[in-house]
Amino acid sequence: xxxxxxxxxxxxxxxxxxxxxxxxxxxxxxxxxxxxxxxxxxxxxxxxxxxxxxxxxxxxxxxxxxxxxxxxxxxxxxxxxxxxxxxxxxxxxxxxxxxxxxxxxxxxxxxxxxxxxxxxxxxxxxxxxxxxxxxxxxxxxxxxxxxxxxxxxxxxxxxxxxxxxxxxxxxxxxxxxxxxxxxxxxxxxxxxxxxxxxxxxxxxxxxxxxxxxxxxxxxxxxxxxxxxxxxxxxxxxxxxxxxxxxxxxxxxxxxxxxxxxxxxxxxxxxxxxxxxxxxxxxxxxxxxxxxxxxxxxxxxxxxxxxxxxxxxxxxxxxxxxxxxxxxxxxxxxxxxxxxxxxxxxxxxxxxxxxxxxxxxxxxxxxxxxxxxxxxxxxxxxxxxxxxx
Amino acid sequence: xxxxxxxxxxxxxxxxxxxxxxxxxxxxxxxxxxxxxxxxxxxxxxxxxxxxxxxxxxxxxxxxxxxxxxxxxxxxxxxxxxxxxxxxxxxxxxxxxxxxxxxxxxxxxxxxxxxxxxxxxxxxxxxxxxxxxxxxxxxxxxxxxxxxxxxxxxxxxxxxxxxxxxxxxxxxxxxxxxxxxxxxxxxxxxxxxxxxxxxxxxxxxxxxxxxxxxxxxxxxxxxxxx
Numbered sequence: 275x276x277x278x279x280x281x282x283x284x285x286x287x288x289x290x291x292x293x294x295x296x297x298x299x300x301x302x303x304x305x306x307x308x309x310x311x312x313x314x315x316x317x318x319x320x321x322x323x324x325x326x327x328x329x330x331x332x333x334x335x336x337x338x339x340x341x342x343x344x345x346x347x348x349x350x351x352x353x354x355x356x357x358x359x360x361x362x363x364x365x366x367x368x369x370x371x372x373x374x375x376x377x378x379x380x381x382x383x384x385x386x387x388x389x390x391x392x393x394x395x396x397x398x399x400x401x402x403x404x405x406x407x408x409x410x411x412x413x414x415x416x417x418x419x420x421x422x423x424x425x426x427x428x429x430x431x432x433x434x435x436x437x438x439x440x441x442x443x444x445x446x447x448x449x450x451x452x453x454x455x456x457x458x459x460x461x462x463x464x465x466x467x468x469x470x471x472x473x474x475x476x477x478x479x480x481x482x483x484x485x486x487x488x489x490x491x492x493x494x495x496x497x498x499x500x501x502x503x504x505x506x507x508x509x510x511x512x513x514x515x516x517x518x519x520x521x522x523x524x525x526x527x528x529x530x531x532x533x534x535x536x537x538x539x540x541x542x543x544x545x546x547x548x549x550x551x552x553x554x555x556x557x558x559x560x561x562x563x564x565x566x567x568x569x570x571x572x573x574x575x576x577x578x579x580x581x582x583x584x585x586x587x588x589x590x591x592x593x594x595x596x597x598x599x600x601x602x603x604x605x606x607x608x609x610x611x612x613x614x615x616x617x618x619x620x621x622x623x624x625x626x627x628x629x630x631x632x633x634x635x636x637x638x639x640x641x642x643x644x645x646x647x648x649x650x651x652x653x654x655x656x657x658x659x660x661x662x
Numbered sequence: 663x664x665x666x667x668x669x670x671x672x673x674x675x676x677x678x679x680x681x682x683x684x685x686x687x688x689x690x691x692x693x694x695x696x697x698x699x700x701x702x703x704x705x706x707x708x709x710x711x712x713x714x715x716x717x718x719x720x721x722x723x724x725x726x727x728x729x730x731x732x733x734x735x736x737x738x739x740x741x742x743x744x745x746x747x748x749x750x751x752x753x754x755x756x757x758x759x760x761x762x763x764x765x766x767x768x769x770x771x772x773x774x775x776x777x778x779x780x781x782x783x784x785x786x787x788x789x790x791x792x793x794x795x796x797x798x799x800x801x802x803x804x805x806x807x808x809x810x811x812x813x814x815x816x817x818x819x820x821x822x823x824x825x826x827x828x829x830x831x832x833x834x835x836x837x838x839x840x841x842x843x844x845x846x847x848x849x850x851x852x853x854x855x856x857x858x859x860x861x862x863x864x865x866x867x868x869x870x871x872x873x874x875x876x877x878x879x880x881x882x883x884x885x886x887x888x
Contacts, residue, residue: 277759571755574716575769575816576744578737655716659755 280561281593284554288597288635289604291547295631296605296623298543300612302536304621309528310492311620319361319489320394321499323506324517325481344510345481348411348470353505359489359498364391365410365470366484369477371441373419373466375427382423384440384466386473387486394488397462402434402449405469413472417445421453422463440466441476495520540627544634551638558590558646562653569650570658579651586647587640594639598632605631663823663855664690664713669722671708671878682708683719684878692823695850696857697869704875706859707828713857714826715743727823744773748817748854750846752829754809756801762788762812763797769820787815791845807838814845818854825854831865843868 325346351365367386372379391397392404404418417440424433424447433447451462474480489498499518506516562569569582605623612621671683682705690696698706711717712724715731723732731742756765766784788797791811801809810830817825827846831839843865850856860866874882 567755568757571757572768572772573740574714574743574749574751574755575772576740576820577772578740580737581740581772656711659716659751 280557283557284590284593285597285600287550287553287557288547288594288639289601291543291550291638292598292601292631292635293605293608294546294601295540295543295627295634296602297608297612299536299540299627299631300605300609300621300623302532302539303624303627304612304619306529306532306536307620307622308618309532319491319495319498320520321487321489321495321502322519323485323487323502324519325483325515327515327517344513344515346485346506346516347480347482348474350506350509351482351485352410353509354485354487354502356505357498357501359494359501360487361490362390362394362488364388364394364486365482366391366486367470367473367477367479367481368483369473369479371466371476373423373427373438373440375436375438378427379439380426382464382466384468384473384476386468386470386476388470390488391467391486394486398452399449400452402447404449405467406448408469409471410469411471411474412469413475414469415443415445415472416448416469418449418451418467419447420451420461420463420465423466424450440468443472443476445472536624536627540630543631547631547634547638550635551642554590554594554639555642555646558586558643559649562586562646562650565650566653566658569653570655573653573655574659582653583647583651586650587643590639590643590647591636594636597639598635601635602628602632663692663694663727664688665725666712666719667723667725669712669719669724671705671712671717672720681878683712686722686878686880688873688880690855690857692855693850693853694855695847695868695870696855696873697866697871698857698859698873698875699861699863699866700875700881703877705878706875708878709875710826710828710857710859713824714747714749715739716749744769745820746823748814748820748822748825750810750814750817750825750827750830752832754801754806754813754833756809756812756816758801761798761800762793762804762808762815765801765812766815766819769816773820783819784815787819788812791815805838806834807841810834810838810842811845814842814849818849823855825849825856827856827858827860829860830858831860831862839865 323346325344348365351363354360354363364387369384369386370381371384373382387405388410389405389407397404399418400421402418405416406414408414417438419433419438427433427438428436433450436447437444438447439445445468451465453463468476487498487502489495499520503514503516503518507514510516572582609621609623612619666686666688669683669686670681673680673682686709698709700706708717712719719732723730725731726742727746731739734742757768760768763781763784766787767780770780770783785797788794791814793808793811796804796808801812804812825846830842830846834842846856846858847868858865858869866872871883871885873880
């Protein structure tokens with residue numbers, strides 16, 4: 275096996291190892307980012323606040339446990355905007371009332387909230403717009419109705435701008451929900467949404483059923499949750515009589531699974547580096563045996579064992595580093611190619627993987643060259659020179 | 663210069679012990695021209711290796727240039743080898759990947775001498791041996807005689823006190839061999855102690871002191887006045 279072949283083999287082994295680490299971890303990371311991004315677009319930076327504290331006994335939030343929980347108020351909800359992790363808030367109340375227009379009327383669920391609710395829940399409208407912005411506590415005579423209700427009340431005639439009656443008050447229709455829309459788990463087709471101020475007036479009730487909060491992004495979720503708890507406890511005179519829940523347990527699990535997957539995949543790729551290391555050791559042993567005469571000669575002209583060891587060591591390190599760098603370049607090219615073919619897949623090798631990959635490569639080169647280098651330095655010069 | 667006392671060298675070959683050298687005493691003064699001859703297996707090469715610090719005696723003592731070098735540590739041995747001894751081999755043993763110049767620079771590289779000085783000395787030496795045209799050629803581009811001359815240049819670039827040659831003309835034709843011997847003798851004229859191990863009686867006869875070895879011992883040791 276010639277000198278060039280041996281050198282090439284060692285470099286290639288390292289390059290493949292490092293390249294594999296980069297490409298594989300990029301795939302794992304890409305999968306993770308893809309899933310998180312998809313979930314994020316569904317509005318999963320969601321925090322929900324319930325009045326009352328759940329005991330571990332499994333009581334439903336909102337039930338009395340020992341002491342009367344304070345009401346959640348609109349002011350509470352707006353105070354939460356103070357946190358820099360919070361993007362939007364929407365206070366919520368639900369009741370049911372009679373919706374009527376002319377002769378037609380029926381009992382409908384009524385949702386009271388603010389303009390931000392549609393953004394938080396990604397709701398889509400087929401006509402018009404959602405509730406207008408404005409002072410959340412003030413009643414406004416506008417409403418948004420579900421598609422089925424529109425059909426029932428207006429038939430083929432336009433609904434926007436028309437007046438309907440909810441309970442004993444009149445509201446102008448400013449928007450119609452798209453068919454089969456979803457809000458808090460039930461169908462919007464038969465839902466009426468009113469400004470929360472109006473709902474409070476309608477049902478004569480100041481307390482909120484829920485507060486919906488959207489955090490700025492995935493990483494802001496936990497800090498936002500902590501801020502929300504803190505603010506509310508402070509507003510409730512030190513009582514922690516609210517329950518704050520992040521609605522992304524599933525996403526957290528996914529994230530954890532995929533991160534673990536990426537590490538596992540990186541680990542598998544690292545095994546290939548260990549294999550590369552063993553290859554290097556073997557190639558170097560061959561090298562030592564083929565260069566026996568040369569080593570004997572070097573010793574004969576005065577090279578010490580340490581110098582011989584250093585020679586082989588330095589060669590191995592240099593080749594490892596060169597191989598690792600080539601592997602890095604090839605790996606990144608591979609990742610770029612994946613990005614070209616699947617643009618929607620955000621593959622990118624995480625920095626920790628690149629560092630670990632290159633570091634392991636160089637360390638492998640060092641460790642697996644120790645034995646051959648030592649063997650080279652121990653050669654007896656007389657016997658080494660006698661070899662043909 | 664060289665003083666060997668009660669030197670034994672025993673090799674373990676399988677189950678048996680082979681006495682390559684047995685109870686050998688030898689004194690060589692500075693500047694002497696010695697030839698060592700004898701049949702195969704008589705221990706001539708082993709003796710040369712011990713003198714050249716490539717090998718250690720199993721027992722006995724070796725003093726080189728007034729210093730006891732019998733049991734030096736690996737590093738020290740390498741240093742003395744580098745500074746005091748020049749070895750010329752039958753099969754040249756040049757590094758195939760290096761040019762003639764590179765080969766001659768090698769001992770200086772190991773000694774830590776800086777590049778310009780290395781280059782200068784190597785250049786000088788190769789020119790003196792008539793190889794100025796061939797300095798940048800690799801060994802496989804040189805003839806046998808040229809290779810041996812490069813080897814001698816390498817052996818002498820550190821100006822050693824002792825020059826050891828193990829069958830230096832064994833692989834060369836008559837003309838090339840003649841050139842090599844002339845160079846070696848000229849070096850000895852300049853003050854080096856020259857010890858030549860050879861099968862060739864003509865070469866052996868040129869030395870002023872002829873040692874004959876048989877079975878690991880010195881059978882005869884004749885000084886001849888030139």
